Amino acid sequence: MIWVKAVPLAIAFAAGWMVEHWRSEATISGMEADWSYQVLESAQIAKQQQEAMQVVADQHAILSSKLQAESRRRSKAVIKEVIKYVQGPDSGRCDMPAGWVRVHDQAASGVPENTGTASAVDAGAGTVTDADAIAAIASNYDTCHDIRQQLISLQAWARSVSGGK
Secondary structure, eight states: OHHHHHHHHHHHHHHHHHHHHHHHHHHHHHHHHHHHHHHHHHHHHHHHHHHHHHHHHHHHHHHHHHHHHHHHHHHHHHHHHHHHHHTSTTTTOOEEOHHHHHHHHHHHHTOOOOTTTHHHHHHHOOOEEHHHHHHHHHHHHHHHHHHHHHHHHHHHHHHHHTTOO
């Protein structure tokens, strides 16, 4: 008699266990599908961001190239104008003293004066004509403008990469 009651109870227990196992499997499968979808979506977003960054980098390179070409064009025009003044009849008449040369070089290089060796530098430096000074100064400004433009381009690129923050 116990067998008659125990067998249906065991069958019911086994059936309940199987149903719960199937439900758990379905839940796990659903979670795995969600995880796979999220991984795929993340990869697509990363690819889109990389493509957008490449477009920005390409645009930056084109703009930077155009700006450098314009800067070179302007520099050539300025140097041509400077050459007109340097080749004028009044050029070359004014000699810059060695102290002026030393101070200019320090200002251009950004290196502070070393007072212990200033007299030795002055003694070894010759004079520079106004024509030579103007040509050197025009070249220095050209270099300064090139570096400035590079910095502006780099800042623009950094802003575009960081999303304008």
